[in-house]
Amino acid sequence: MSDFHDPPSAFAQHLGFELTDWGEGFSRYEMPITEALGNRQGIPHGGVHATLLDSAMGISGCWTGDPDTRLHALTLSLNVQFIGRATGTRLICEGRRTGGGHKTFFAEAVLTDDTGVLVAKGTGVFKRRPA
Numbered sequence: 061m062s063d064f065h066d067p068p069s070a071f072a073q074h075l076g077f078e079l080t081d082w083g084e085g086f087s088r089y090e091m092p093i094t095e096a097l098g099n100r101q102g103i104p105h106g107g108v109h110a111t112l113l114d115s116a117m118g119i120s121g122c123w124t125g126d127p128d129t130r131l132h133a134l135t136l137s138l139n140v141q142f143i144g145r146a147t148g149t150r151l152i153c154e155g156r157r158t159g160g161g162h163k164t165f166f167a168e169a170v171l172t173d174d175t176g177v178l179v180a181k182g183t184g185v186f187k188r189r190p191a
Contacts, residue, residue: 066119066130077112077151079119085157087120092150093173103145104179109171110140113182116155117167121186130191136164137185144180148173163188 066079077091089112091097099105118133155169164187171180 066122071111072115075108075111077115082119082123084123084125085120086123087116087155089116089153089155090150093146093148104151106140106142106180108151109142109180110138110182112151112153112171113140113155113169113180114138114184116153116169117157117182117184118155118186120155120167120169121157121160121165121188131188132191133165133186133188135184136187138182139184140180140182142180144178146173146179147177148175150174151179160185 068078077089079087080090081088091112093104097104097108114135118135122131122133124131151171151173153169153171155167157165157167159166164185167184167186169182172178
């Protein structure tokens with residue numbers, strides 16, 4: 061992991077997910093699976109999956125290599141494919157920038173649990189903006 065990070069948003073703190081790895085074109089978020097994240101069936105709500113995918117993809121395109129120069133990303137398009145059911149104790153989401161230009165970029169992400177179960181995948185289009 062880099063020696064600098066992006067401070068978590070109030071929303072990220074509320075849900076309990078944290079940035080555990082970040083570099084050029086890559087990011088990784090992790091979050092414990094808690095009862096508070098459950099839907100009516102007692103499994104993590106799909107909105108939690110979408111949030112992790114969106115967050116990982118967005119920040120994957122915001123690495124500057126300079127802790128004093130920060131970028132943010134605005135989501136223009138988000139697609140989520142719900143694939144499996146988490147059976148572990150943590151959700152792990154890895155995002156990768158896949159292309160684009162200076163202001164707009166494309167990304168994809170994969171969400172698994174800590175046992176390796178594939179939970180969801182996502183793709184998105186994002187617009188970079190100064191912090």
